[in-house]
Structure formats: C-alpha cells, structure tokens
Amino acid sequence: MSVDDPPRRERRSAAPTRFGVHDDGERDEPLLSVTDLRTYIRADGGPVRAVDGVSFAVDRGETVCLVGESGSGKSVTCQSLTGIVPRPPAEILGGEVRFDGTSILGDESRLRRVRGDRIGHVFQNPQHALDPVYPVGEQIVEAIRIHRPVGRDRARERAIELLGSVGIPRPATRLDDHPHEFSGGMRQRVAIAIGLAAEPDLLVADEPMTAVDVTVQARLIELFRGLVDDGLAVLLVTHDLRVVAALADRVLVMFGGTIVERGPVQEVFERPAHPYTQALFASYDGSGSGGDRPQRRPDATASPPDGTVSRSDGTTFRTQRTPRGDLPTDGCRFRGQCSHAIEACRGPEQPRAYPVENAATHAASCVYYADGRDPGPVLEAGRASRPEAAEGDDD
Amino acid sequence: MTDSHPGGTAASEGADTPEDSPLLEVESLEVHYPIRKGLLRREVGRVRAVDGVSFSIGRGETLGLVGESGCGKTSTALSILRLEEPTGGEIRFDGDRVMRLSGAALRAFRRRTQLVVQDPNEAFNPRMRVGEAVAEPLVLHGMDDETRRRRLVESMLERVGLSASDADRYPHEFSDGEKQRLAIARALVPDPDLIVADEPTSALDARVKADVLALLDDVRREFDVSVLFISHDVDVVRRFCDRVAVMYLGEIVEKGPIDTVLASPAHPYTRVLLGSVPSLDPTDRGRSRPLTDTVPDPADPPGGCRFHTRCPEVIRPDDVDLPADLWERVARFRFSVAAGELPDGIGHDGSEDAAVTPATVREAFALPDRLPDDAVERAVADAVSAIVHGDLEAAHRRLAETVPSVCERAEPIAVVESDRTVRCHRYDPGVEAEPRTWSRNGE
Ligand code: SF4
Ligand code: SF4
Numbered sequence: 001m002s003v004d005d006p007p008r009r010e011r012r013s014a015a016p017t018r019f020g021v022h023d024d025g026e027r028d029e030p031l032l033s034v035t036d037l038r039t040y041i042r043a044d045g046g047p048v049r050a051v052d053g054v055s056f057a058v059d060r061g062e063t064v065c066l067v068g069e070s071g072s073g074k075s076v077t078c079q080s081l082t083g084i085v086p087r088p089p090a091e092i093l094g095g096e097v098r099f100d101g102t103s104i105l106g107d108e109s110r111l112r113r114v115r116g117d118r119i120g121h122v123f124q125n126p127q128h129a130l131d132p133v134y135p136v137g138e139q140i141v142e143a144i145r146i147h148r149p150v151g152r153d154r155a156r157e158r159a160i161e162l163l164g165s166v167g168i169p170r171p172a173t174r175l176d177d178h179p180h181e182f183s184g185g186m187r188q189r190v191a192i193a194i195g196l197a198a199e200p201d202l203l204v205a206d207e208p209m210t211a212v213d214v215t216v217q218a219r220l221i222e223l224f225r226g227l228v229d230d231g232l233a234v235l236l237v238t239h240d241l242r243v244v245a246a247l248a249d250r251v252l253v254m255f256g257g258t259i260v261e262r263g264p265v266q267e268v269f270e271r272p273a274h275p276y277t278q279a280l281f282a283s284y285d286g287s288g289s290g291g292d293r294p295q296r297r298p299d300a301t302a303s304p305p306d307g308t309v310s311r312s313d314g315t316t317f318r319t320q321r322t323p324r325g326d327l328p329t330d331g332c333r334f335r336g337q338c339s340h341a342i343e344a345c346r347g348p349e350q351p352r353a354y355p356v357e358n359a360a361t362h363a364a365s366c367v368y369y370a371d372g373r374d375p376g377p378v379l380e381a382g383r384a385s386r387p388e389a390a391e392g393d394d395d
Numbered sequence: 396m397t398d399s400h401p402g403g404t405a406a407s408e409g410a411d412t413p414e415d416s417p418l419l420e421v422e423s424l425e426v427h428y429p430i431r432k433g434l435l436r437r438e439v440g441r442v443r444a445v446d447g448v449s450f451s452i453g454r455g456e457t458l459g460l461v462g463e464s465g466c467g468k469t470s471t472a473l474s475i476l477r478l479e480e481p482t483g484g485e486i487r488f489d490g491d492r493v494m495r496l497s498g499a500a501l502r503a504f505r506r507r508t509q510l511v512v513q514d515p516n517e518a519f520n521p522r523m524r525v526g527e528a529v530a531e532p533l534v535l536h537g538m539d540d541e542t543r544r545r546r547l548v549e550s551m552l553e554r555v556g557l558s559a560s561d562a563d564r565y566p567h568e569f570s571d572g573e574k575q576r577l578a579i580a581r582a583l584v585p586d587p588d589l590i591v592a593d594e595p596t597s598a599l600d601a602r603v604k605a606d607v608l609a610l611l612d613d614v615r616r617e618f619d620v621s622v623l624f625i626s627h628d629v630d631v632v633r634r635f636c637d638r639v640a641v642m643y644l645g646e647i648v649e650k651g652p653i654d655t656v657l658a659s660p661a662h663p664y665t666r667v668l669l670g671s672v673p674s675l676d677p678t679d680r681g682r683s684r685p686l687t688d689t690v691p692d693p694a695d696p697p698g699g700c701r702f703h704t705r706c707p708e709v710i711r712p713d714d715v716d717l718p719a720d721l722w723e724r725v726a727r728f729r730f731s732v733a734a735g736e737l738p739d740g741i742g743h744d745g746s747e748d749a750a751v752t753p754a755t756v757r758e759a760f761a762l763p764d765r766l767p768d769d770a771v772e773r774a775v776a777d778a779v780s781a782i783v784h785g786d787l788e789a790a791h792r793r794l795a796e797t798v799p800s801v802c803e804r805a806e807p808i809a810v811v812e813s814d815r816t817v818r819c820h821r822y823d824p825g826v827e828a829e830p831r832t833w834s835r836n837g838e
Contacts, residue, residue, distance in 0.1 A: 069600035169689060169735035170787070183690075184464070213463035213627060218671035218682050239600060246673035246680055265677040283605035284630060284675065 029101055030057035031233050032081070032119075032202055037095035037105075039073075039080045042088055049329070050076040050090065052257035053350075058202065063224070063234045065244040065265075067280070068254035074237045077254070078204050081235075082115040083108070100201065117147045120195035122188075124207035129191040130179040136163075136190050137175025140197055147198035162193040166223055185216030192223070196232075203227070206237040221246045241284060245269060250361075253277050256333030258350055263362030273356040273364035275338045275378060332366070340368065340378050417451035418489055418588060418621050419475065424448045425483030426470045430694055442694045444470040446645035447484070452589070457615065457622040459632035459653065461668070462642035465693060468625050471642075472591050475623065476508055477501075489588070506536045509582035513594035515574030518581075519566040525577050526552075526562025532585040551580045555610060572603035579611060583618060590615070591623045596631055608635055629672050633657050641665045644693055644701045651815025659833060661817045663708040666833050683707065686727045689734040700820065703802040704730045710820055710828040712798040716768040725771060728760040729794040732778065732787060741782070753779045771797055801826060 039051040051073045058064045068074040079085035080092050083105075097105040099119065104110045115121075123129060131139060140159040141152060150158070156175070163171035166189040179187055188208060195203055209220045224247055228234055238244060244251055244265065251268045253261040253276065261274040272278045327333045331347025338345070344367045345351070354369035356362040368375040426445035429438040445467040452458045460468045473479035475486055477493055486493040488504060496504050509532070512518055519528050529551065530544045538544055549559035555576040566574060575595060582590050595611065596604040612635060615622050626632050632639055633653060640650035641662065649662035660666045670683025685705035691697050697704050711722040731737065738759040741751055756779045757764065766772040774797045781790035801820055810822040820826040 069602065164737075167688065167736070169737075185688075214629075214668060214671040215463065215685060215688065218673070218684070219688050221673065222682075241601070242673040242675060245675050245677040248677070269675065269677050280601055283601040 029098070031060045031062075031100060032235070033057040033096075033098045034077075034081065035096045035098075037077065037080060037097065038093040039076050039085060039090055040093055041076070041090045047091075049257050051080060054095070054254075054257070054259055056252050056259065056262065058233050058235050060201065060233050061228060061231050063228050063236060063247050063249050064252060065248035065250070066235065066237045066252045066254060067239065067241065067244055069239055069280075072254040073257040074254045075206050078121075078206055078235065078237055080105075081204065082119050082121070083111045084115065084121065116143070116200070117198045118201050120198065120200035120203045122192050122195040122203065122205040122208045124210050129194050130187065132179050135176045135178055136182070137177075140190075140194055143194045143197035159193075159197075162196060163190070166190070166193045166196070167219060168193075185212045185219070188212060188216075188220065189223070192220075196227070200232070202233045202235065204235045204237075207239070208236070209243060210238070210240070217243070241269075241280065253280070256327045258333060258365065259353075260334065260366070261362075261364045262353065263356070263359070267356075267359060267362040271356065271362070271379065273362065273369065273375070273379065274334075274366050275340050276334045277364075278378075279337075342367070344370075416490065418454045418456075419452040419623070420487040421451065421471070421475065421484070422449050422486075423484040424471060424474060424481055424486065426467070426474055426479065427482045440694045443645045443696060444693060445474070445481070446696075448642070448645070448647050449484075450640050450647065450650060452621045452623060454588075455616075455619045455621060456638065457624055457636045459636035459639040460623060460625045460642060461627060461629065461632055461639060463627060463668075463690070465644075465690065466642040467645040467693075468642050469593060472510075472593055472623060472625055476510055476591055477504070478510075502536065506532070506585045507588045509585065509587040509590050511575075511578050511582050511590060511592040511595045513597050515571055515578050515598075516566070518578045519574065521566050523565075524563055525566060525569070528566075529562070529577060529581040529584055532581060536585055547584060548580075551584050552577075554583075554614065555580045556606075570603075572599055572607055575599065575607050576610065579607075579614065583614060583620075586618070587620055589621045589623065591625070593625045594627070595624075597626070597628065604631070611635070629657065629669060641668065644691065644696050646701060646818065647816075648702065648818050649815065655813075655815050661812060661815065661822065661830065661833075662819050663706045663821075664702045667705070667707070686723075686730045687734040687736050689736060697803070699801070699803040699805055700807050700818075703800065704733065706802065708821065708831055709802045710800050710826070712800050713827070715771055715798055717766060717771060721763070721766060724761050725766070725775065725797075726800075728762060728775065728778075729797070731760070732782070732794060733791050735787060737782070737787075751783055753783055756782050801828075 034057070035055045037051055037054045038049070040047040041050045054073070054077055056064065066074045066077065076085055076090065080090075081097055083092070085092070092105065095105065096103055099114055102110065104114055121129075130136065137156065137159050140162060141155040144150065144155040144158055145152075148155075159175060160171045163174060168174055168186060168189055174182075179190065182190060192205075192208065195205070205224075209217045212220065221243065224234060224236070234247075236243075236247060248265040251261075251263060251265050252259050253268070253274065255276045261268065261272070261277045263273075268277065272281050328335060328347075331349070332338070332341070332345040332351055335341040335345040351365045351367045351370070353363035353365050354371075356364050356369055356375075363369075366375075366378070367373065368378045424445055425443075425447060428442040428444060430440040430442060431437060432439045448467070448471055450458065460471065462468050470479060474481045475488075475493070477486075477496070481494070488508070491500065491504070493504065519525065526545070526548050529548045533544050533547065545562070548562055552559055552561050557573060557576055557580070561569075566577075569577065578595075592611070596607055599607060608631060611622075614620075622635075624632065624636055636653050638651065639653050639656050640647045641656070641664065642648070643664045649656060649660065649665045656665065657669065660669050667683055667685045673682070674680075684707065686707055686709070687705050689704075691701070691704055700706065703709050707723060707727075709723075709726050711717065711719065715722065717725065741756060741759050753776075754764075762775065766775060774793055777793045778790035781787070781793060805820070807818050807820045808823060809816050809818045810824075812822055819830075821828045821830045
C-alpha cells in the first residue's frame with residue numbers, strides 16, 4: 001500500500017530467550033551462522049558435492065541473498081539449515097549451524113522446535129506449502145496452532161491479519177477459499193503468510209518471486225522490505241540479480257557448491273570481482289563485451305554459437321557442454337568455464353576467499369586476488385561488462 | 396492482398412506479394428471464450444482473451460509481444476499459427492488469409508511457420524532419439540529421403556552448437572539449454588519464414604539464457620526468418636527485438652520501435668510495467684506503482700480504458716478542483732476500496748475495529764484532513780466513515796458517484812505518435828489532457 005504501515009510485529013531481537021543460555025559473550029553473535037557446511041547428494045556416478053564447505057552468517061533484521069544458477073547448491077544449502085533437505089539422497093556430512101546462540105545441526109529435537117517456529121520457509125512453488133484439499137484459512141490456523149497455544153477463534157483472527165498484511169484483498173472473505181481459487185501471485189502471498197504464521201525471526205525464502213509477473217514481483221519485493229523493516233531477517237535464494245539489487249544488504253554468490261564471492265550489495269554490484277560473478281552480470285546485457293544497450297551481434301559470424309570461450313593462454317573450449325557433475329573436484333570449480341584460468345587455478349585446493357581491493361567485507365575465491373597477483377585484467381573485464389542502469393531512463 | 400484458393404500458395408509466395416509488404420498482418424483479432432455454467436452449459440459470459448489486436452511483422456523482423464499472464468499474448472500467438480480458432484478479425488500470412496487455408500496451402504503454411512515453446516522438456520518425446528525429433532517436420536512435409544534428412548539434421552545440430560553425433564542421443568542426455576538449442580534446430584530445419592517463440596528462454600539460467608538468445612539472434616539473421624517473440628522479460632525483449640507491442644487485458648496499448656518504447660514508454664501501463672522491473676543499481680530501489688494490484692477479470696473488463704482501475708495517470712475530470720497529486724491519491728483511494736486492497740490493519744470487510752478512525756484511514760492513503768474540492772471531499776468523507784464502520788461496499792458505491800473521469804467513460808482510440816502507436820486519452824488531441832513526462836520511479 002501507499003504509505004508506511006504501522007509496525008505490527010514486535011521486534012524480538014532484544015529478547016532471544018527461548019533457547020536459554022545467553023552469556024554476555026554471545027550478545028554479538030549473529031542470528032544465524034553457518035560454518036563449513038557440507039551436503040553431498042548420492043547419485044549413480046558417485047556423490048555430488050552439492051554444498052561443499054559453505055560458511056556465512058545472517059544478522060537480525062538483515063537480508064542476505066544467495067545467488068547462483070540451478071545446481072549451484074543454493075537451494076540445498078537452505079534446506080540443509082533446518083534439515084528439510086530430503087535424506088537420502090542428500091546427506092549432511094559436516095559443518096555447524098548456529099541459530100540464536102545454539103547449535104542446531106544434527107540435533108533433531110532442536111531442529112523441530114526451530115523449524116517453522118523461529119525459522120520460516122517459503123518456496124518457489126507455493127504448492128509445496130499449500131494443500132489443495134483444505135481452505136487456506138484452515139491451513140494458516142493450523143500453522144499458527146502448531147507453534148502457538150492459542151484457541152481457534154484467536155488463530156482465525158490472526159490468520160485474517162496475516163493475509164491482510166501480505167496484501168490479500170478482503171482477507172476475511174478469503175479464508176474459506178481453496179488454493180486454486182487464488183491467482184499465482186496471491187497463492188505465493190498465502191504461502192508467505194504460512195511461512196510467517198509463527199512470527200519467525202528468520203525467513204528462508206527459495207526463489208519466492210520467480211514464477212510471477214513483474215508487477216506482482218514488485219509487490220512481493222515491497223512486502224519483503226516491510227517485513228525486514230519490522231525486524232525479520234531474510235535469507236533469500238534467487239538467480240535474479242535484479243531481485244538481489246532490490247532487496248539484499250549482503251550478497252553471497254554460489255557456484256559449484258561453494259561461495260565464490262561475498263560482500264555488501266553495493267560493492268558487489270559496483271565491482272563484481274569473481275570471474276563467475278562477472279559472467280553473470282555480463283549475461284544481463286547479452287554480450288559480455290560491454291555497453292549498456294542492446295548488444296546485437298553485428299553479423300552471424302561474429303560469435304560462435306556454441307559458447308566457445310578463449311582462455312588467456314590462447315586455447316579455447318566450449319562452455320555449454322560442461323555438465324554440472326563434471327565440475328573439477330580440486331582447484332577452482334569454475335576453471336573449466338573461466339576465460340581467465342591459469343595454471344595456479346588447478347589447485348589442489350579451491351582458492352580461498354581473498355579480499356577484493358583490500359576491502360574488509362568484500363571477498364572473492366579466485367587466485368587473481370591472492371597476495372602479489374594483479375587482478376587488473378580480470379577486474380577490468382568485469383567492469384567493462386557491467387550493465388549500466390539499462391532501464392532506459394529518459395536521459 | 397489477394398485471396399488464395401487451395402493449392403495456390405506457390406503463386407502467391409512470389410509474384411503477387413511485393414517484397415516490402417509485411418510477412419504477417421494481424422487485423423482486429425478477437426479470441427473470445429464462452430463461459431458456460433449449469434446443467435445446460437448455457438453461455439453466461441465471454442472471456443475476451445484477445446479483443447481487437449492489430450499488428451504486422453515485416454520480413455526478417457522480430458516483434459516482441461509483452462504483457463503479464465492472462466493479457467492474451469499466448470492466445471494471439473496460437474491464433475496466428477492456426478492452432479486456435481479466433482472469433483473475429485483477420486490474419487494474413489504472406490498475403491494469404493490464414494483462416495481460409497486448406498489442403499496443400501495449409502500444409503505449406505504449417506511448414507513456413509514454426510513454434511518454439513518455453514519448456515523444452517515438453518517439446519521432445521523422451522523415447523525418441525533427438526535426431527528423429529529434429530527431422531520430424533521434414534517427414535511431415537514429405538521429405539522421404541532418409542540420408543538427406545540425416546544430413547540436414549546433422550548440419551543443423553552443428554549450426555546450433557551441438558554436434559552431429561548428438562542425433563543418436565536421447566533428450567534426457569541434454570541440459571535444458573541444449574534442449575532449447577535442439578528445439579531451435581527443429582524449428583529451423585523446414586526452412587520457415589516465421590518462428591513464434593513463446594517465452595523461449597524463461598526457464599533458463601542467466602548465462603545459458605544469454606547464449607541461447609545469441610544463437611537465436613544469429614540464426615534468425617542467417618536464415619532471414621521473422622520472429623514473433625512472446626515474453627514478459629523486458630531485458631530479453633530489449634536485446635532481441637526490433638519492435639515491441641505491449642498488451643493489457645486483451646488489447647495492445649502501445650507499439651513501436653524497441654528503442655523508442657523501452658527508452659521512453661508513453662502508455663501509462665508500459666510505464667508501470669517497466670517501472671516494476673527492479674533496477675540493477677542497488678541504490679535505486681524505487682518503483683512506479685499501479686493504483687491497485689488487482690488485475691480485472693477479462694470476462695468483465697472495466698469500461699472506458701481497461702487500465703483505468705490501475706492507472707496512476709488517470710485523467711482528472713474538468714470539474715474536479717484538485718492538484719494532480721491529490722487527484723491521484725483520491726483515485727488510488729477509490730480504486731483500492733473497489734478492489735478491497737486496504738492497507739494492513741484498516742477496515743477488513745465486515746469487522747468494526749476500534750483502532751480504525753477517519754484519521755487513520757485518511758493517513759493510510761495520504762489524504763489530507765480536508766480536500767479543497769467540496770464535492771470530492773464530501774464523497775471521501777462519507778466513504779471514510781463507511782470504512783470505519785466496516786462497510787466497504789458502501790464506501791465503494793459512494794466514491795463511484797463522484798464525477799467519473801473520461802478514462803472510465805470513453806474507450807481511448809489508438810493514436811499515432813511519430814513512430815509509435817499509443818492507446819491512451821492523454822495522447823488524443825481531442826481530449827484535454829497532456830501526456831506526462833516519465834521517469835522510472837514515477838516521480
Ligand atoms: S581461480 Fe582461476 S579459474 Fe577460478 S575464477 Fe579465478 S581465474 Fe578463473
Ligand atoms: S486512457 Fe486514462 S486510464 Fe487509460 S491509460 Fe490513459 S490516462 Fe490511464
């Protein structure tokens with residue numbers, strides 16, 4: 001709606017008491033911290049290292065976006081946090097997940113208490129959250145009553161409030177409607193309402209606005225902003241850099257099961273540092289060769305259609321033929337698709353996160369940023385291809 | 396244009412049609428679906444999915460058709476390919492009236508027009524080798540020579556960035572991006588003149604999308620095919636298309652060259668659409684917003700201009716004495732009430748909430764305590780008090796009584812503005828309202 005709504009959620013950041021144990025030393029601990037998370041998925045040709053040593057944190061009231069393409073491990077990461085990843089075929093092999101000062105990974109009873117109650121989930125496909133057989137009101141009431149000791153009537157009132165707050169028109173009249181009676185965008189709002197039913201501290205949202213129209217997407221973006229203003233922390237998984245630009249405080253870029261770049265949204269968008277991030281940005285203006293306007297290929301021969309990329313050593317290879325299972329398992333995972341690859345990229349270890357231009361908060365896992373090496377050409381290539389605000393402002 | 400009789404395409408393909416006439420002409424196209432109810436399946440209404448749409452596509456040209464789900468773009472595409480029966484209007488392909496084609500002429504039309512769909516998994520039979528799948532259109536159009544087919548298919552596979560030996564593999568062995576390449580190969584193999592691509596890259600990851608788009612752009616130049624490109628993705632349309640047509644509720648509201656329309660959109664709906672796409676600049680988080688989010692039912696589209704229930708530029712009636720910004724707030728109030736879109740915590744239907752007062756309602760819509768126009772103020776005051784009493788219907792009725800805008804009373808005509816066409820009263824010289832200037836955030 002057009003104006004600031006009065007905050008309806010109380011900020012709970014000040015009193016995280018439910019899990020007891022809070023000594024002074026833990027005051028500064030982020031709401032969620034993930035350390036060296038590893039989730040493998042069993043497959044015919046051996047396990048796929050879907051999440052391969054991922055570490056990050058989400059603060060209270062913060063929006064962190066996890067960006068990557070399908071198969072990058074971003075969804076499996078999210079699903080591993082609260083143990084909702086299907087096991088088997090997935091197996092969480094290691095790492096630590098701390099939520100509000102308590103380690104939750106591997107402790108099923110704690111996980112159960114946290115899941116839905118303090119960490120809500122929203123998925124790309126609202127069908128995950130909605131049962132087609134029951135009216136949506138009943139589903140929200142149920143979600144509330146699982147986590148809160150309230151009567152049906154109170155829960156129903158709360159359900160109306162929730163539907164209203166996610167922007168469902170005439171919410172009181174919609175409680176008895178079934179999911180199929182809502183449009184796609186409205187169904188997604190209902191799913192978000194269910195994710196919020198228990199007033200969680202953290203909402204983990206996996207591509208929640210991918211299959212919707214742009215005006216609906218814009219409305220959902222506003223909805224998320226409002227929730228964050230009211231103190232909610234959000235971990236948002238998306239492949240869409242525009243959504244990231246609109247919502248993120250910090251960005252994590254994932255490729256091949258690892259985080260290859262991280263930083264505050266403005267720094268990452270100003271100076272995409274990792275060659276993979278740069279390739280991602282380049283795909284938004286269609287060329288990777290610079291400029292901010294339609295980069296039409298001048299003629300048919302200018303670009304080989306098979307995604308051929310030349311390395312800096314003069315050899316070439318094809319990007320599109322690299323199935324995801326074939327990513328290298330040592331050294332840089334991206335090196336088979338990277339146009340800057342050099343001998344040092346072979347490893348044996350995945351390049352660690354090096355600071356970008358001495359920034360304390362912006363880091364890239366690429367050998368070019370290691371001490372004593374000059375990332376000049378890499379950085380420049382990325383800068384050249386960063387699309388300007390190509391919205392077509394009338395200037 | 397000449398009418399063709401069955402079997403007459405060979406003649407009309409060349410001689411009758413000058414090279415500079417458009418390949419495809421669509422005139423006042425209508426696709427209405429009956430809504431039936433009850434035991435007798437009586438028709439109780441009609442969904443006007445496509446309602447008087449006209450455009451043309453030149454030879455070798457790409458036209459983008461953009462709009463949100465339900466705007467009628469897919470029905471338009473299916474009618475053009477004669478995969479759906481229009482209820483009115485005319486479609487001419489290379490001068491021939493598509494609805495009249497039959498026999499050999501229809502078969503030729505089927506060869507010369509090809510479809511690429513969004514989900515490549517739908518396009519391929521999982522048990523058929525992709526070589527056979529790509530050759531299917533050739534078989535359908537009577538190429539019996541198997542070795543020749545195989546040769547054509549192999550060279551086409553290589554052209555789209557796969558290899559000749561891929562012909563013997565099965566669809567599941569390919570990634571989604573590769574499957575979309577296969578779909579493009581299959582569309583190209585019969586040497587078509589027009590490809591209709593329905594969201595061909597929507598399901599793909601950004602880098603793969605960019606590659607597939609570059610391929611499509613290369614081959615359409617190389618093979619000189621026209622493309623009708625249906626998409627909701629403005630980035631993709633900007634990159635790929637020569638011209639664009641914007642659809643809303645079954646009508647084209649604006650069309651013109653891609654640079655003109657996307658750089659300085661004229662129609663208020665185009666502006667809302669472009670202003671809803673988040674900027675890639677994280678410091679620019681504004682958006683232009685429609686008055687309401689509710690898309691009206693295409694079975695019962697609003698009278699006058701179909702966008703008027705959501706249009707932030709809806710024209711102020713002459714006898715309303717309000718500055719533009721206050722008028723917009725009143726309009727937002729009115730149509731939000733009509734759609735039931737009230738801010739969180741205000742007047743949920745049927746409930747009387749002690750916390751809701753006239754002041755909070757006005758505040759929620761940024762309406763001042765008193766509007767300078769007396770008639771409008773009375774209507775707003777009555778509506779506000781109806782909302783406080785939980786009676787949204789009464790509020791809606793009271794607001795609808797206020798002087799209606801020309802936008803609700805009259806259907807706008809399509810006005811030609813230099814190189815584009817806009818269907819909005821603000822561009823009609825006969826209506827006393829000027830077009831507004833545009834900025835992305837609607838300021
Ligand atoms: S480490 Fe090497 S292969 Fe990996 S992104 Fe950097 S330059 Fe490319
Ligand atoms: S005719 Fe009126 S309502 Fe329709 S787009 Fe133009 S200004 Fe908006």
